[in-house]
Amino acid sequence: xxxxxxxxxxxxxxxxxxxxxxGMRNEALRxxxxxxxxxxxxxxxxxxxxxxxxxxxxxxxxxMKRLKFDGHKLADCLAGIDSLISLENxxxxxxxxxxxxxxxxxxxxxxxxxxxxxxxxxxxxxxxxISCLCIKSGNCAVLKxxxxxxxxxxxxxxxxxxxxxxxxxxxxxxxxxxxxxxxxELLTCDDCVDLLIPRGSNAFVRYIMDHTRIPVMGHSxxxxxxxxxxxxxxxxxxxxxxxxxxxxxxxxxxxxxLLVHRAIADTFLPKAARxxxxxxxxxxxxMEVSExxxxxAALSGxxxxxxxxxxxxxxxxxxxxxxxxxxVLVPGGFAADDIMGEDDFRKEYLDLxxxxxxxxxxxxxxxxxxxxxxxxxxxIITKDDDAAQRFMALVDSASVYRNCSTRFADGFRYGFGxxxxxxxxxxxxxxxxxxxxxxxxxxxLEGSGQIVADYASGKKQFHFRNLEI
Amino acid sequence: xxxxxxxxxxxxxxxxxxxxxxGMRNEALRxxxxxxxxxxxxxxxxxxxxxxxxxxxxxxxxxMKRLKFDGHKLADCLAGIDSLISLENxxxxxxxxxxxxxxxxxxxxxxxxxxxxxxxxxxxxxxxxISCLCIKSGNCAVLKxxxxxxxxxxxxxxxxxxxxxxxxxxxxxxxxxxxxxxxxELLTCDDCVDLLIPRGSNAFVRYIMDHTRIPVMGHSxxxxxxxxxxxxxxxxxxxxxxxxxxxxxxxxxxxxxLLVHRAIADTFLPKAARxxxxxxxxxxxxMEVSExxxxxAALSGxxxxxxxxxxxxxxxxxxxxxxxxxxVLVPGGFAADDIMGEDDFRKEYLDLxxxxxxxxxxxxxxxxxxxxxxxxxxxIITKDDDAAQRFMALVDSASVYRNCSTRFADGFRYGFGxxxxxxxxxxxxxxxxxxxxxxxxxxxLEGSGQIVADYASGKKQFHFRNLEI
Numbered sequence: 021x022x023x024x025x026x027x028x029x030x031x032x033x034x035x036x037x038x039x040x041x042x043g044m045r046n047e048a049l050r051x052x053x054x055x056x057x058x059x060x061x062x063x064x065x066x067x068x069x070x071x072x073x074x075x076x077x078x079x080x081x082x083x084m085k086r087l088k089f090d091g092h093k094l095a096d097c098l099a100g101i102d103s104l105i106s107l108e109n110x111x112x113x114x115x116x117x118x119x120x121x122x123x124x125x126x127x128x129x130x131x132x133x134x135x136x137x138x139x140x141x142x143x144x145x146x147x148x149x150i151s152c153l154c155i156k157s158g159n160c161a162v163l164k165x166x167x168x169x170x171x172x173x174x175x176x177x178x179x180x181x182x183x184x185x186x187x188x189x190x191x192x193x194x195x196x197x198x199x200x201x202x203x204x205e206l207l208t209c210d211d212c213v214d215l216l217i218p219r220g221s222n223a224f225v226r227y228i229m230d231h232t233r234i235p236v237m238g239h240s241x242x243x244x245x246x247x248x249x250x251x252x253x254x255x256x257x258x259x260x261x262x263x264x265x266x267x268x269x270x271x272x273x274x275x276x277x278l279l280v281h282r283a284i285a286d287t288f289l290p291k292a293a294r295x296x297x298x299x300x301x302x303x304x305x306x307m308e309v310s311e312x313x314x315x316x317a318a319l320s321g322x323x324x325x326x327x328x329x330x331x332x333x334x335x336x337x338x339x340x341x342x343x344x345x346x347x348v349l350v351p352g353g354f355a356a357d358d359i360m361g362e363d364d365f366r367k368e369y370l371d372l373x374x375x376x377x378x379x380x381x382x383x384x385x386x387x388x389x390x391x392x393x394x395x396x397x398x399x400i401i402t403k404d405d406d407a408a409q410r411f412m413a414l415v416d417s418a419s420v421y422r423n424c425s426t427r428f429a430d431g432f433r434y435g436f437g438x439x440x441x442x443x444x445x446x447x448x449x450x451x452x453x454x455x456x457x458x459x460x461x462x463x464x465l466e467g468s469g470q471i472v473a474d475y476a477s478g479k480k481q482f483h484f485r486n487l488e489i
Numbered sequence: 490x491x492x493x494x495x496x497x498x499x500x501x502x503x504x505x506x507x508x509x510x511x512g513m514r515n516e517a518l519r520x521x522x523x524x525x526x527x528x529x530x531x532x533x534x535x536x537x538x539x540x541x542x543x544x545x546x547x548x549x550x551x552x553m554k555r556l557k558f559d560g561h562k563l564a565d566c567l568a569g570i571d572s573l574i575s576l577e578n579x580x581x582x583x584x585x586x587x588x589x590x591x592x593x594x595x596x597x598x599x600x601x602x603x604x605x606x607x608x609x610x611x612x613x614x615x616x617x618x619i620s621c622l623c624i625k626s627g628n629c630a631v632l633k634x635x636x637x638x639x640x641x642x643x644x645x646x647x648x649x650x651x652x653x654x655x656x657x658x659x660x661x662x663x664x665x666x667x668x669x670x671x672x673x674e675l676l677t678c679d680d681c682v683d684l685l686i687p688r689g690s691n692a693f694v695r696y697i698m699d700h701t702r703i704p705v706m707g708h709s710x711x712x713x714x715x716x717x718x719x720x721x722x723x724x725x726x727x728x729x730x731x732x733x734x735x736x737x738x739x740x741x742x743x744x745x746x747l748l749v750h751r752a753i754a755d756t757f758l759p760k761a762a763r764x765x766x767x768x769x770x771x772x773x774x775x776m777e778v779s780e781x782x783x784x785x786a787a788l789s790g791x792x793x794x795x796x797x798x799x800x801x802x803x804x805x806x807x808x809x810x811x812x813x814x815x816x817v818l819v820p821g822g823f824a825a826d827d828i829m830g831e832d833d834f835r836k837e838y839l840d841l842x843x844x845x846x847x848x849x850x851x852x853x854x855x856x857x858x859x860x861x862x863x864x865x866x867x868x869i870i871t872k873d874d875d876a877a878q879r880f881m882a883l884v885d886s887a888s889v890y891r892n893c894s895t896r897f898a899d900g901f902r903y904g905f906g907x908x909x910x911x912x913x914x915x916x917x918x919x920x921x922x923x924x925x926x927x928x929x930x931x932x933x934l935e936g937s938g939q940i941v942a943d944y945a946s947g948k949k950q951f952h953f954r955n956l957e958i
Contacts, residue, residue: 263941413504463919464890
């Protein structure tokens, strides 16, 4: 069958999946976990094939790590499924209950979205996580994983699909597509697919958005900011900043830009620069930032030498020999390349580089973030409640923080159990997307013969009485 | 200034509008209402200009009625603003409150969407309603109304904008564009506009969707169904059906298709056909439906004659002379043109025509609706609780009803105070869209120095404790 035929069939069974009870869906997850455990050798064997092929193709070691599916990854997956089973059923929740008139009662109830297409990176654990999230939320899913883990994916998908059907879900509730050409066919199925979730690079997400009429839940760059306010506790600010920049530089929730209130820049910046340099972070910034650092270095005890050692030395303070490979923070200020102009602040480094700029107020910080950021996650460091409140109100991002690392923006860390991605779109789901983002709602109205003509003529009136939920 | 420049400015002030208190926004609404009242003669005068131009252009009387803005329309608008003021503030609602760990507290709070572009039909009252909904929900709005009411719109917009600014909202929080070419410019502003709401024909909504990267909240056809179950109370079914079909045929929530359980077709269909015919409704349907009606007519007392009178006569039972102009339900069954094939059931008539088909079960009814309908509003007429429950679970529509007219699908009738439209999209907002559909949310996380490294290393653990909302 073609992708289109399969997806049309899936659309037909999706209401049956949607109305399957939470018990059946949890049973499918239990059976899936048991099958993964039971067939682990088969999974590992398939994964060894994938890894051998990847080795031949000379795939980078960092990527190889993601392709690998071993006992540890399996244990993580099983723990994830267990936690998913224990989470509350996201469907069937009544979010509005209103008597419109005698014997005419309106309810708004959460329901699965229906048919979701998910295109994800080459990580076998992602297949397990995503298919289980869809089962738990009553959705049908079309899954397209990275081709580098095709063998592992095939085994994993077969086990999970079989478990779902054994639990009583209808055939065709899950579908795996593997050829890249099948994605293009999937993109044309806007009459059957309710939502696409592409995970991958910005360019890839943009490509999907530009080539389909299906709604896309995507993410754009993660250009996150940490703003150190005039009233910041510097003892908090520096470790937060180091975590936000260095804990996992490739993550979209890593801080890319440091904003500092001008009133504390002379004292805070040199301290922060020294510690960031120790952590291997290279700074870029405006001319003004460069000047402050140059002056601070000149004023400090043994001037140039102490700065270079702080900047380039390892954590134990010993001086590295070669200033050329070291960070750019030198007594003379930034190198010319690291002096930033306006548009440079739109850059997502995903690396040990941090942009720095000074501002005069919370309002200016928020304006910079709203203009140059990606509405993902931004933080203020301050002891001032009023400043924090204004910052959190003015910054137009999915997550706005006070006094903690931007790296907290994540479905697991928010207690959602799992996430399908982080949305920087403002509609439907925003920020880390867990089960709640995989449901929509419908209105149910139960009457006893009411007709609109009676209300239009004034014979009857609505009285709108909210009932208990 | 160009549309792009204006919209960029609007994007900059939108966080200020978003963080303006509910008090300021209600004050803007109060001032707007007062200004409309005070300047009513100016508004009516502008409207007379529009009407004169429309008359010259020989605009259809039905459309003229919509263009008119008189004392009655003004009173409706003022009542609408009053009710909007009394509605709860849709922003600032905490929908999740969770302690992730000691001193690390997550909140999810509703916030305005930001900048919304709304393109609406030539109805001056729509401008008032839409701009006031946006003010109430803390959104900035770009408004483009129909050119037929340009003069009225200009006066109304000026008064409302002035009221907003006098209340303290920033300049540039509202914008009116009037040239059609400006729409195309607006469609390119995907970096500044968060949502587009086009109101109008399907073709127009589709055009907008195909020419912008801005998310669009649109609606497709309203192909609504009423299913008369085996266990239906026929005394309820017929008036409901007549209301659903005839109360306002041009509305998207009018019933276009009648589905009848085969077990009751022989008794129910002839009765329904007779009453529908009295109400001026022309039937179309499958061959089987035609046969049932033909036989019923043949069996009835004075055969052909009584049928024709029932079908074509006015409400008082008198026989009209000319069968040619009457509905097609004749003793010989449907005319050939009215025998329906599969794909005919996708037709939105917006007229006194009703498609009819028989089904064998609730499941078959739901499958027909999911396949041929537009996921808008569908109803079951039944006394059987189990059948109703299955129907409401299986039908994948924004609104699913039992024992009442599909015409109830409307923001006012749901008690939302006002609506910006009815969404047949499944994401973000579904069904009638009131203030709730004009907000999104953001996550606020307040910490006391927490860094992710401590949780990654196992030094600290999340404990996820939900707090009171």
